[in-house]
Amino acid sequence: MAVVLAEQGHNDLVGQPHEQAAEGPVAEAEAVAAEISTEQQPMGTPGRRFNRKSPFFIGMTAAAGVAVTYGVISLLSLAANVLILIGLALFLAIGLEPAVSFLVVHRWPRPLGVTAMLLLIIGVIGGFTAAAIPALITQGQQLIDNAPHYLQRAQDHSSFIGKLNDRLHLTQKLQSLISSPGSIDFNGVLSAGAAVFSAITDTAIVLILTAYFLADMPRIRALIYRMVPHTRRPRVILMGDDILAKVGTYVLGNLLISLIAGGLTFGWLMIFSIPYAALLSIMVALFDLVPVVGSSIAGIIVVAAALTISLPLCLATIAFFVIYRAAEDYFLVPRIIGRAMKVPALVTIVAVLIGGALLGIIGALVAIPAAAALLLITREILIPRLDEA
Template sequence: MSDSAHSPWVGQPHPEGEPEPISAAEEHAAELASDSHPLGTPGRRFDRRSPFMIGLAAAAGVLVTVGTVRLVLAAHEVLLLVAAALFLAIGIEPAVSWLTRHRVRRTLAVTLVFVVVLLGLAGFLWAAITPLIDQGQALISHAPDSLHHLEDKYPVIRSAADRFHLEDKLRHGVDTNAEGLRNGLIGAGQVVFGAITGTVIVAVLTAYFSANFPSLRANLYRLFPHARRPRAILIGDAIFAKVGGYVLGNLLISLITGVLTFIWLAAFGVPFPLVLAVLVAVLDLIPLVGSTLAGVVITLVSLTVSLPTALFTVGFFIFLRLLEDYLLAPRIMGRTVRVPAVVTVVAVLIGGSLLGVLGALLAIPFAAAVLLLVQEMLFPRLDQSEHRAG
């Protein structure tokens, strides 16, 4: 028995009376090992058509499906953080790739993108955190008084408020929130700690995914058979480009709408312009529903100034919506994301009902990816089958 057949790191010392079949197999294993294949070359495949393999595959499929479903349900919160980080990593990939094409190392490119984002957030918070807190507290605390002021100016609002008891509900909500803030410091601390922890986890995972995106992409494509790999690369890169273009384009459009809203509100003397502009920018990230909800809120606040101001604000948001749909989105996103309006509505509704805000954000790029797969894979096969049948 050759000593080179035994690993010096496993099961030392080997027994002297080791069974002959094992000794022979280890000697043969030593002969199979080489520099190119240190663990030997793969052997021939099992007979997949044998009854044993069919039954084993069926049982394993059921167990894997059940186990996967239970695992997803048990770890859905963590999986959502991972999905958000991967989504953001794919989203910043166009910027990182642009820097790498200009001879910047990938690690440095990811660092530069993160630094720019963090500096932008830090600068915004440094300049606007105090006005945001003051205006936010004033907006919440003065909400009942603003509603009472609207009731005095507009009898229609008074009748609607009396019918639905809006003033009592609004005052009760404000008092409840204030009492909760006073008595629920532990719960509030837990919420803040959870939000900070989730943000840090997403940021770290995003940096990791972005820094290692080329290797992750390569390993993903290695899962496809050799004959189908080139086609998978073309389709996969097209999907990545759609997601990246959507994320960066949506963030830029949201920033533009927030700035325009702040200018409009400040020009017409609408109260709380900064906090309302930030609200518009955040809600505009949510497809379809977000901008509409933001327009309703801003219009109600502008009613406290005057009815003409509210009507002009409605016209401004209609113009802003048209500007976003027909000028900003086509020019910023180009043709990277092209989803029909009906598919967009259905995707956002389904994504929002399944995963909330994150599902609504992921719905459009996911729908774009599905449409690309249908157009490139399903439709050609259906057309060929129809042609053969004819």
């Protein structure tokens, strides 16, 4: 195709029949195009830049800027759900990149390393699902069967649960919810089915996008750095790679800590025969993925389950979660995630609260790496410039 352009300046696959007499000035431009097209630069060399100081250029730039900004905001609002899935997939790919790079350094071909990581993720999700669903169904049915017994205990005014029920009127609210007309209807069943289908579809999309991002991560990294001016590129590479390493350390470490939290909770519940051990331990593992507040919220629910057995066991369960939370904050996190993040505790709490308010659970998950990136940029770019000003 480049030969065609070099010979006559007109592509044989466009604008046929080619009649130079009818083209007028365009024919002259085609002749010049044939001269400037070479094998090294088939599209010719770039021309001189526009005069950015001209009034026309300034006015058009301002108007185009306003229009583009409005259009981008409108498009982002329409595609918010899809963009969240894409961002989550990119976040997971960056988090898994250290593991894939480790395999590549040890002479694994990158496609094989990416495939191994994806098979590991699918295996973990499949095994987790296979082990969790039967337990969830069994223990969920037990919870439904034992609900009248719990309601009866709640009506015992001399017990702790009965006193709590007298103050908060829990049984009345529950009974009104169950007995209200239309509380469980066909539309509700359809909505629940649609929510489950949407969750499965979103999970599949995230996994597929994660695979593509992982496979093309070297090219994505190079493309992003190519968009930085040449004089600033080396420093941006150092900072960007440091941020990517921080995200990878955080994601892998957070997953491991959540598995530890779920396993220890399951062991505690099984030892003291607290009901719904599998259900509660899975919930603790999932909630523990959310920094700062996740394990505390899950602990409150587990403590409520222990309270159905006895008050001493409830107090012991509270002590267990307090001790575990201290061990997670002062032992597990420093050793597994280490000091790579370098985010102060106050910044961590504020970042998680803001991220959760903006994007829910996903925002809380990515809040700490985002805060670490902002702190790095502030320390390396903003503060030195302020000191020199």
